[in-house]
Amino acid sequence: MKEYIKMILVLTAIAAVCGLLLSAVKKGTEKRIEEQILYNVQGPAVKDLFGYTEKIDEIMPKIIGNRQEITVNEQKQSVFVDKKDDKPKAIAFESNAMGFGDKIEVLVGFDLEKDLLTGIGIITHKETPGLGARVTESVFRDNFKGKTLTEKFKVKQDNGIVDAISGATISSRAVCAAVEKSIALYPAIKENIKKKN
């Protein structure tokens, strides 16, 4: 009996100390990691969606400068804005949906003048390499390029227009769900951005 108690105590103690250490490091690196994702993943995705041709290092200040924080449905939303002649021309914002591994964060781009989807970018995901992770490939993302907002953004098995990745239905469905969420938020965000600018 004493043996079992010692085992339980030692394991609990080790797990507790490790847990504490891990949450401290996580907290300590959170801000920095967010920044890194902004510069290394979101930045290039926004550049892609807005069709900027300059080098990423040169265009980054502009992308960040045009980023606006707005509140929609009592939720804070970060929106990247592309301006032409100082008027908002296109926007991009993130939404997410539960994939196979964890949440998939999808950046969705909209053309404000034509009310079209300009495309999507996958920001973070924890999908299976070689299967679900293939949602990042342009072949899959092209499913959303230049589409009108009234299309059915579901995988073909669910009577939609999106060609899912074979063997990765869950991940494909998750990206569709995230896109649908952004489309639902689009009218309110568009109004908000137009008002502010």
Next chain:
Amino acid sequence: MKKSITHEFFKGFWEVLPPFRLVLGLCPTLAVTKTVENGIGMGLATTFVLLCSNIIISSIKSIIPKKVRIASYIVIIATFVVIVELVMKAYFFPLSQQLGLFIPLIVVNCIILGRAEAFASKKPVHHSAADGLGIGLGFTLSLMLISAIREVLGYGTILGMQVMWDKFEPFAFMVEAPGAFVCLGLVLGLINLVPKKA
């Protein structure tokens, strides 16, 4: 036989060199050695985890009951691996993207659990630290060697810098999976032609 601390450190560079003498850690050796930069990054990350886990495990070896030792070691090793992963994402983001899921896989790198069980659980802290540091750095050098061969022959560069002549046809086989096996096998064979106690 009592061995000195310097012996414990330097053995990691020759007698117990992974993966060529101590045939462990083959998975990262094959997977992340396409470029020297990745090899160094992986080697240093593994060294950090190996050093820290050896020190901690050696420090608390007397209170860990024998029956739960593997479970305890894995928790400790996994904690350090997650720390490395977070710090890499925060300060070396592009490298962490390149190494991808091989960073979390350091947890199951046999070198680390192997040294914990074979050495750190029995020897004093300072020897375990030397052992961890030596084997980790030896592993890093091995990764650098394989990645240098693969990068030079497969891309014509080292650390991204062109080192081969202009008309050089890259030997693309070297940067694919089969090339990794062949390269590892050849180097392993060559190194073992030289006896351990030189």
